[in-house]
Amino acid sequence: MANQPSASKGLKRFYRSTGADLPFDNPLRSHATGMEGYFWRVTLPESGQVVVALIGVNDDKAGGTWATVGLASHPSGFLRAAALDGATADIHGLGARTTDGRFVADGNSVRVDLGPNAQLKLEVDNQVPWPRRRVGASSWFHSIPALNQYWHPHLLGGIARGAAVIDGEEISLDGGTVYAEKNWGRGGFPAEWWWGQAQGFEDRDACVCFAGGRVETGPLGVEVTALVVNAGGKFLRLGDPLLSPVNAEVTDEEWLLTGRSPRYTVEVHGTAELGAAHVLPVPLPEERRNIAAALEHLGGKLDVTVTQRGRGVIWRGNSDLAGLEHGGRDRAEAEAARRGGTPDGAAGPVRPFTP
Numbered sequence: 001m002a003n004q005p006s007a008s009k010g011l012k013r014f015y016r017s018t019g020a021d022l023p024f025d026n027p028l029r030s031h032a033t034g035m036e037g038y039f040w041r042v043t044l045p046e047s048g049q050v051v052v053a054l055i056g057v058n059d060d061k062a063g064g065t066w067a068t069v070g071l072a073s074h075p076s077g078f079l080r081a082a083a084l085d086g087a088t089a090d091i092h093g094l095g096a097r098t099t100d101g102r103f104v105a106d107g108n109s110v111r112v113d114l115g116p117n118a119q120l121k122l123e124v125d126n127q128v129p130w131p132r133r134r135v136g137a138s139s140w141f142h143s144i145p146a147l148n149q150y151w152h153p154h155l156l157g158g159i160a161r162g163a164a165v166i167d168g169e170e171i172s173l174d175g176g177t178v179y180a181e182k183n184w185g186r187g188g189f190p191a192e193w194w195w196g197q198a199q200g201f202e203d204r205d206a207c208v209c210f211a212g213g214r215v216e217t218g219p220l221g222v223e224v225t226a227l228v229v230n231a232g233g234k235f236l237r238l239g240d241p242l243l244s245p246v247n248a249e250v251t252d253e254e255w256l257l258t259g260r261s262p263r264y265t266v267e268v269h270g271t272a273e274l275g276a277a278h279v280l281p282v283p284l285p286e287e288r289r290n291i292a293a294a295l296e297h298l299g300g301k302l303d304v305t306v307t308q309r310g311r312g313v314i315w316r317g318n319s320d321l322a323g324l325e326h327g328g329r330d331r332a333e334a335e336a337a338r339r340g341g342t343p344d345g346a347a348g349p350v351r352p353f354t355p
Contacts, residue, residue, distance in 0.1 A: 018145035019185055027136045027152045028107075028182060030089035034059050034285040037068075037183045038096050040110050042122065042160050043321050044176040045200040050074040050298045050321050051164045051173065053112050053120050055096050055103045057089040058285035066350045067098045068283040068290050071118045073166045074298035074321070080118035081281045081345030082353055083290045094154070094182070102353060115355030119165040124178045128157030128207070131235055137211075137226050139240055147215050148185050149193070155180035156207040156230045157199070179207060189282050189293065189327060190214050194225070194250040196270055198302040198322035206231035206317055208304050210257060210268065212239075212248050213327070227259045229266055229306060232315035236264055236306070252277075252295060252326050252335075255302075265307040270324045272300030279336045281346045282327070289349040292342045293329040300324035 015022070019033045030036050037056040044050065056068035067087035072079040086099025094107040104111045108127075112120035136142050136152035160176035177199040193213030199206065212225030225246040226239035238244040238259035246259035255270035274295070282293035302322035306315040336342040 015145065019147055019150050020145040021136070021142045023134050023143070026093070027142060027150070028094040028154055030057070030091045031184055032059070032091070033184050034061070034186045035184060035283055036089040036096065038094075038105060039181050039183070040105070040122065041179045041197060041323060042173050042176045043179070043199045044173070045204075045321065048075065048299075048321065049171060050323070051120065051166065051171065052298060052323070053110055053122070054280075055087070055098070055105065056283050057087040057096050058283045058288075060288050061286050064288070066288055067103065068281050069098065069103045069112070069114065070281060070345070071112050071114055071120055071164075071166075072278050072280070072298065073164070073171070076166055077276075077278070078118075078167045079278050079280070079343050079346065080114045081290065081343065082114060083281070083283075083288070083345070083348060083350045084353055085350045100353065114353075117165060117168045121162040121164075122173060122178075123161040124155070124158040124180075125161055126157075126159045127155060128205075128230070130154050130156065132237070137228055137237060139226070139237070141215060141224070149183060149190055149213065149215065150185060151181065151183045151211045151226065153179070153181040153197070153209045153228060156228070157205060177204065179209070181209070183211075191328065193325075193327040194248060194255060195296075195325040195327070196255055196268070196302065196323060198304075198319040200319040200321040201231070201317035203231055203315075203317055208268070208302065208317075210246070212246070225257065227257060227266055227268065229304065231304075231317060232306065234306065234315065236261075236266060238264070238266060250326055252331060255324055263309050267305045267307075268302065270300055270302045270322055272297035272324050274335065277335070279332055279339075279343055279346050282329075290345070290347050291329060292332045292336045292347045294325055294327045295332050295335060296323060296325040298323055
């Protein structure tokens with residue numbers, strides 16, 4: 001009997017190591033999967049600028065860890081990315097850092113130093129966290145072990161304080177709106193996925209985000225899209241394949257989503273020109289290298305309409321500073337080749353950092 005609590009903790013630790021979470025568990029803690037990814041996005045509507053920072057803590061399954069890191073901006077088109085040796089993800093809460101200290105983040109701040117032309121010091125005030133404690137954005141999919149990918153937008157708003165240095169230019173982030181999410185999985189990313197996020201609406205408190213792709217565990221798989229709207233005094237999470245399905249039609253330049261629940265319909269239309277996309281790094285954890293596999297726009301257009309049964313349209317918004325992504329290795333590498341090569345750091349093995 002004395003060993004029962006220890007055995008129970010060990011079983012729960014093993015369950016979480018598959019990537020799954022029990023209801024009311026904290027998905028922000030590290031699961032110790034193949035990849036634990038963290039992403040922050042600052043939108044500055046007045047200046048028309050966007051700054052994003054990302055880190056993936058990767059386990060090579062040979063006793064080592066490494067990190068995929070990046071700092072990018074719009075409209076400059078700037079990107080600095082790297083694959084750095086040594087990284088940790090916090091097992092107690094939200095947090096990730098590289099061993100060399102070039103990327104350090106927790107639930108309140110992000111610090112990035114990728115050389116004198118790529119730096120970030122961000123504090124987040126007045127945070128708007130995910131409002132439902134029972135499950136995250138992936139709903140009951142969070143409870144299924146060993147999926148290839150899980151997704152949770154844990155911060156749907158916040159006020160930025162700090163500054164970024166982008167290609168040598170200092171940008172004040174003070175007063176910008178902040179979004180943050182976490183994604184994780186046993187082997188990195190699916191073969192194809194789509195994603196979007198927007199603030200910068202006329203309703204400054206509004207936040208819309210979505211993520212979709214083929215979710216797999218072993219030989220089983222299903223295509224699913226989760227869609228979240230926090231706007232107009234409503235919080236909606238759609239994407240349950242039976243109760244609130246979301247249909248997605250995605251190309252490299254257009255994102256069409258329609259989600260329906262018994263009470264609400266959400267229509268999303270995003271557009272962006274392929275040539276304006278950033279080619280972002282995606283990790284191959286066990287191979288200790290990044291590949292160019294994500295085409296992400298930082299300044300796309302997004303129109304959103306929310307309709308309530310019996311009441312008609314209850315919220316409508318548009319943003320010209322939307323993040324829109326269509327992921328997949330073949331299309332990203334083809335686009336990089338069309339441009340004459342992959343951006344520095346967006347692909348390649350772990351190596352010593354040079355500013």
